[in-house]
Amino acid sequence: MELHLISRLHEQRAWEVCRARAESGIPIELVLLHDAVLETEAKAAAILGERASANVVVMACAEDALARRVGERWAVIDYRGIIGRCVLAERVTSW
Numbered sequence: 001m002e003l004h005l006i007s008r009l010h011e012q013r014a015w016e017v018c019r020a021r022a023e024s025g026i027p028i029e030l031v032l033l034h035d036a037v038l039e040t041e042a043k044a045a046a047i048l049g050e051r052a053s054a055n056v057v058v059m060a061c062a063e064d065a066l067a068r069r070v071g072e073r074w075a076v077i078d079y080r081g082i083i084g085r086c087v088l089a090e091r092v093t094s095w
Helices: 012-023 034-038 041-053 062-067 079-088
Strands: 002-006 028-032 056-061 075-077 091-094
Touching: 002 012, 002 079, 012 028, 012 041, 012 056, 028 079, 034 056, 034 062, 041 056, 056 062, 062 075, 075 079
Parallel strands: 002 028, 002 091, 028 056, 056 075
Antiparallel strands: none
16 A cells, blocks of 8 residues: 655646546545645546546544534544554655
């Protein structure tokens, strides 16, 4: 599994790389941090497409989602969980 940490809203290149990696069969976990938690599900789905979406799990940092009042938009993960995912991932990329 690859873990991608996205911190900025509208980080198009990160989403495109995740799509390409997922389409090649690599399981991707994507954690949205800071303003990236404001990304919409519709935009994420449009960028990822149907084929890649099957291999991508999108989560948001719980503290950031709560602070921006979008806690219901994404599955949430706390900082301890993010560190745990980093330990388990074969590759971690921060955008």
